[in-house]
Amino acid sequence: MTYRDPEDILRQALHSAAESVEPSADGLAQIRARLTTPRPLAIAWLMGAWEDLANLVMLRLGPALAALAGRLALGLAFLGRPLRPAIERLHPLFVRMQPALERLRPAADRLGGWAERLGRPAAQPGTQAGRSSRYGWLRPAIAIGAVVLVAVAGGFALSGLPHQISQVAASLLPNQTNTAGGGGHGSKVTGSGQALGPGSSGNRHKAGASPTPSCPPAGRHRSAHKPKSAPATQATPSPSPSPSPSPSPSSSPSPTPSPSPTSSDGSTGDSTPVTGGTATTAFVVIAAKAQASPSPTPDCTATPTPTATTEG
């Protein structure tokens, strides 16, 4: 018995197995049948409907489109009238540039040829390359259209921007004036609160909302009774989300006095730097808007603490 190479055995086995396979004779017919399979009914119907619709629209809108085109031409002519002097001024420049452009044309053609050769096989009759050269003008037209579209969209976006800015400013401005008028004390308090040091950050946050106009009236009602109230007791009323300070003083009179110091105490005013008010108020207004109403009471409660300490 002779030794046979395993590779030969495998090769022979594969070939004998493959030879037993005999494909059907109508393979080419089947391939052609697949190639000429008509479109699915739905797609064919959609395409037909689209064609009909397009015909109908063009039939109906043809005169209207023609009139519109005439008006558009008139409008363009009207718009072009003021531009005519500029164009006439630029015309000699273009005329002067023409020889230079003509000189550059061979190089551009050569570049285009290279790009064409790199990108695809040479154009042949009936092939895609030949067809693409026929529709070659479409590419720059599409590019110009895209540029115009982007420019118009950008113009619209930029024209809308100042309006939006003014709207935001208008929405912010009334709050700022409010805070400037009534909440100046709030800002003062925040300043003093910052100076307090440890634990002041929480207070600062509370005080940040304090200048809202809701608190001062309450404080004014109660005037400055007891500024030495403990912060814990001040924190308790905070859960009441209502901006009106009325419920909180009823439960504990201590927190209320704080907003009032404006009129009653000179002490708070002495201790605080007022200059940072406008900058901080803007921030405060934004923060207050973001937090909405959940912490109006803490504002009132936060304020007493600094005043108490400054006094002490």
Add this chain to the structure above:
Amino acid sequence: MTAGEPGGASTRPIHVTETLVADTALGSVPADWDADRAVTALYSTHYRSLVRLAALLVRDVATAEEVVQDSFVAMHDGWRRLRDSDKALSYLRQSVVNRSRSVLRHRVVVDRNAPKPSPDMPSAEHGAIVLLERSAVVSALRTLPPRQREALVLRYYGDMSEAQIAAIMGISRGAVKSHTARAMSALRSVLERET
């Protein structure tokens, strides 16, 4: 007898390997031919060998024919995009291998979810598979992972070089080597029995 052997072409039957490898010149189609003409030419020269290649991979003649016909249709559709018409045969081979792989993958999923047939009821593919797997070696091929089987079939049936196999399978030459070596070691016991 393989294509590598010189002479005697007229005396022996036309071998599959010849159409796969030796006639690579026939895979090149004149560039100015349109898709229909190219499909017809490639069909007449390579259809049978491609079906056989696919049959070895998917172990089913009807599916193999379908795979090859799909490949021809795909080549026809992409004829304009086919930059180098000389590589039409390479394109077809690669397409056949990829589609065969897809068929096998799909078959695995179907087999996993299909209800188990009663033992006395042969499957529809049974006849074709039995026809293919009369040899113990070929039936042992069935146990190999798909990549290893592809590598072996292309190497020993298609008589392709490692570079060609790597190009068709879309892997590196080193991976081809390792797939082939592992497949051969897996088949070693069967092959030694045959020797």
